[in-house]
Amino acid sequence: MARPLRSVWDDLAVSYNLKMSIGLVLVFSIFVNLLILTSPIYMMQVYDRVLGTGQIETLIYLSIIAGLALASLGLLEGVRSFLLTRLGHMLDLLLRDPVLTQSIVQSRTPRFERRRLVEDFGTARNYLGSPAVLPFIDAPWVPFFVLIIATIHPWLGVLALVSAIVLFGLALANDYATRQAIQQSGAKAQQANDFAQAAILNAEVVNAMGMQKAVSRRYRHHVEQSGVLSQNAADIGAVISSMSKAIRIAVQSAALGLGALLVIRGELTSGGMIASSIVLGRALAPIEQVIGSWKQFAAAREAYGNLQRFFKALPAQTDTIALPGLVGRLSVEDVAYQLPDAPTPAVRRAAFTMEPGTALALVGPSASGKTTLCRMLVGAIAPSRGNVRLDGADVVTLNPDDVSRVIGYMPQNVELFSGTVRDNIARLGQGNDEATVAAAKAAGCHEMILRLPSGYDTELGPRGAFLSGGQRQRIGLARALYGSPRLVVLDEPNSNLDQDGETALVEAIARAKQAGTTVVVVSHRSTLLQPIDKLGIMRDGVLERFGDRDEVLREMAANAPPRKPTLVPVGEAQAAGTTGGAS
Incomplete structure (x- = not known):
């Protein structure tokens, strides 16, 4: 079987470096998500041990431990954000020059869209270096938090699992319902930008021949087409986002109600009721945030895919030999x-x-x-x-x-x-x-x-x-x-x-x-x-x-x-x- 030809993408090692960088962010995310349990554990101990025994020393020790843990949480959150900004900078170092160079080189090829390649890079770079990535990094921790809730009480675990599945379903529905509209809106917006740039470059002709109204009318047409598609996607996203928020609040309230019932029946402590509600809110938050930032994610995913396909289609470049003594024949x-x-x-x-x-x-x-x-x-x-x-x-x-x-x-x-x-x-x-x-x-x-x-x-x-x-x-x-x-x-x-x-x-x-x-x-x-x-x-x-x-x-x-x-x-x-x- 013939080995696949090496591409420019392989030479740049973008996938490898991104995996390594995101892997480092994931390592810090492990400690961040574990330390998030500090607050519910503290609540559980205060309700179940301190209030029951009246031991002030226990309260002091618990408070000191919780304070140190929360300080560590803040420090690790800062380090994680610091790493994300460096991830964006690393992408700059890896791809900024190759994107510009290849935009210039590939301009020899008919129909090559130089401007779109540069814009795709900007979209991917800005997203990967922003906090909008964090909900997608924290979402895989949802099953872990559901398991924690289930250990507090199985019925609370069932409630958490069902609500998580419903919210994940809404996230998938949001992607399915808005993906095409977002792509079409981006294409129409690109047409509007291209027309606007052409109008600016030809400003002398526009002013000299009174074409301002005609130019504005045509530009408005492009913007309206893009706006309608973007509005449709935004409307769908807004409906699903509001549904997810309502479901999360309702589920947290239901968790308190179910917890109270279990406390009355003697199957759960009051501390466990409070702790399970807090953990459930933390478990569902990343899913809700994913739905809210889905448009950014979809644009970045498409842009990154365009960059990857473009560079993978280019064979690895070898240094061409210098030819001294060229005389101009x-x-x-x-x-x-x-x-x-x-x-x-x-x-x-x-x-x-x-x-x-x-x-x-x-x-x-x-x-x-x-x-x-x-x-x-x-x-x-x-x-x-x-x-x-x-x-x-x-x-x-x-x-x-x-x-x-x-x-x-x-x-x-x-x-x-x-x-x-x-x-x-x-x-x-x-x-x-x-x-x-x-x-x-x-x-x-x-x-x-x-x-x-x-x-x-x-x-x-x-x-x-x-x-x-x-x-x-x-x-x-x-x-x-x-x-x-x-x-x-x-x-x-x-x-x-x-x-x-x-x-x-x-x-x-x-x-x-x-x-x-x-x-x-x-x-x-x-x-x-x-x-x-x-x-x-x-x-x-x-x-x-x-x-x-x-x-x-x-x-x-x-x-x-x-x-x-x-x-x-x-x-x-x-x-x-x-x-x-x-x-």
Whole structure:
């Protein structure tokens, strides 16, 4: 029989560590639940021995012993709560980094819900580190307390057993009746949160075009759907919780009544009557608390299960070998990419090779697959078919340190991180001042940065919000060029640049080529064609043409319909005093 493959979950040893931690909490729970018997035992002794004999010394000794026991109980309860908070912290240490790392890595996979994974972790972590876990830890002690009551008198034991079974039945009914509603409510709440975040990210569009009422109306619709389902689950839980509370109070009263009857008949002492009522209340309390906190438990159980299934589906990661000496030879092997629900692939067919020190421009109409191809070139997404290789190695499987050293990428929408300009250019690493300044100069933004309030130490705030689009693009270009990578991919790098910025960009591409870097650029402007060696034309997800720049331009000009603007070779355009346009 084949042995199951080891998974990331196995490597993280989460189950083992949780079992060990909860086991330690259970050990303290043994002493806590035993010491809870202090009060009923004290009551029994006072009623049956002290009141009957009038021995004050006995009362004093019993009180001292009970006081020490109750002090120990308080101390152990505190230690148990202390351990639970540490359990939450331990889960942080075990899973916080892997969740973020795998959210980033698995974003290459279509339909991966990065935000949901992080939220599931938060739900599980907050629950496991909270006192809401304690009723579930104390519930297994119910049979022990029922047995204690039965030793006081069998009929009281029967009453305790029946009431415990009824309350457990209510807990199971609560789970059965609310589980689906809680799950559906969570899904609808997630949709509402996603919509709200999208509205905030597009606040400028919402304000500029008066979409506030429409956005609020749609958001309210999502919230109402979630609220109705949550309300249904809460209503069921409230009814069952009130029933359990009423049953517990009624049973405790019934225990006193039955105890009084047994005392009258001479089958029970008055101390035993009081003690059995106290123990019965303690036996039923965890069950009632479980019913009250069931919604939290159900959410945490689902979140933990999602985390477990996700990490168990990932094979154990081995440290990928570093590949020194990568020079940037790019090979695209018949790649394609399609989202599962998309009617057509974003990229259907693309294949080409590039030698170090050459530059390629990808042109074509909107939605032709240029951006998707760029994302595959840098390993941001994995192809549905084919491979992208750098010096023979699949870019998706490269060591992260190699990726940081040899690949530079500037996406269409440049997103910056909270931190300084220096932090962002140096890719959030320790950074090297010389390399940082060199990258900024290569991107033509050194002087611009010096004019900022604190130069390279200027804090950008969330996403570099106070910078203009052109400033963000220049800093994004410097980040892509940091460390002189062997492959640089720039997606629409001049969309927000002025003439000076565009001139600096052309010079940066030329310098990168001279340094032996392979450069891929997406652009609709002919001004970037000057330093370009190769030209690729994309249409409907297919790389229709690929070859030397002037050769492809001549071919396009020859095949263009009459009386329409055409692309002409750059050399001929310059000689004729004209410029071509790529769209």
